Amino acid sequence: MASTLLILAVAASALGLAWSLLRKGPFDVRTDRDWEEKKNDIDVQIVRALLDPNEERYLRRSLSPRQFKIFYRRRIRLTLRMLRLVDENAGMLIRMGQLARLKHDAELTRQADELIATAIQFRWNLFLARPCLYVQGLMPSWGLSLAALGVRYRHLLDSLACVQQCGCQPLV
């Protein structure tokens, strides 16, 4: 019975993931115009304010504990939603970087590689930040050092931009 449940779970996950791949497709953007139409315009300062610990302390002082929890969770939800939209932007930029590499222009290729590296680094940081946000949302008055583990990886990822390309061309 356990093996059957395991199989059902794995098969259902595979179907769900395959569907998500087919639904999205890789061709979100092809031109500058597509990017201008599809990008999500979000001000980074808003998210900085939402994540600011001083703001958090101020809210904690000014509101009752119950009000603080409600308000704080709302802020976390908003932050997560905004980060999801920026995550989509990063996906589109990766695609545009790949298209730019096809031009075979040395300077453009360098810029494209830099953009792709930043986008991957951003997505990796998001991967670390999301659990922190979920924990904060679940327990506004308590924290857990999940990110401590991630910082080491981040330092390693920082070297990404400096790493030499191996010269592989993406197949488009």
Add this chain to the structure above:
Amino acid sequence: MIFSHLLTQILWVVPLVFQLAIAAVMLRRRLTKIFPVFFSYTVLVLSRDIVLLFLPYPKSLYSLVYWCGEALAVLLGLGVIFETLRHLLPPYRFLRIVLKSVWILGALAAVTAMLMLVFSNGGTGEDRVLEAIILLERAARFLQVCLLVVMITLMSRLGLTWHQYSLGIVAGFGVYSALDLLALDFRAHLHFVSDNAFVLIRPAAYNLAAVIWAAYFLPSWSSIPLERLPKNDLREWNQAVTDYVDQWHRHY
């Protein structure tokens, strides 16, 4: 009865037509050098099914060709996943190492789970050989599906270089392996699926995969290179998220 027979024939012939077209397109676009294992898989399934069309059923030669072909197809199917992964890994050495480590761990977990499946199911029926074959096929499909799940999750999360052919191959195998695994399990263990339904579900799943592969291989994809990169504030966003992660590190 006539309808069922007709449906079986259609489900058999349709993927053959698609796969013939895919093989031709791969040869014409010289994709055989980029995806040699997928090309071999396509040619193997195609030639096996064409041979089976002319063999008398049910005879031992028919069974031999079918099961040998099936075993090879499962092996090549696993090979295709590794081949696609090779194309998906980004050209950054550090990230390749990290992703390969995660991938190897995922593969080890999947192999362990597969072995557990094999050893926890002893044959109880009359036809031990057939049961063993089905069990092995189920285990191989399970491994294939696990590897696909790990791969799609990793690549989708980090948004790494999906291109249309790899995406089509992975999505097609994902759908086929998952549906096949479900059909095998529903029939062998849960007894939800009758033999008549089973012989239709498996080819139907394969048809779906062939349609997905054809949709990605047959159209001519031509990408226009970008002249310049768009203005973006990704660097600031990355800094904002990095600061947040650092803030956690300092704080806790």
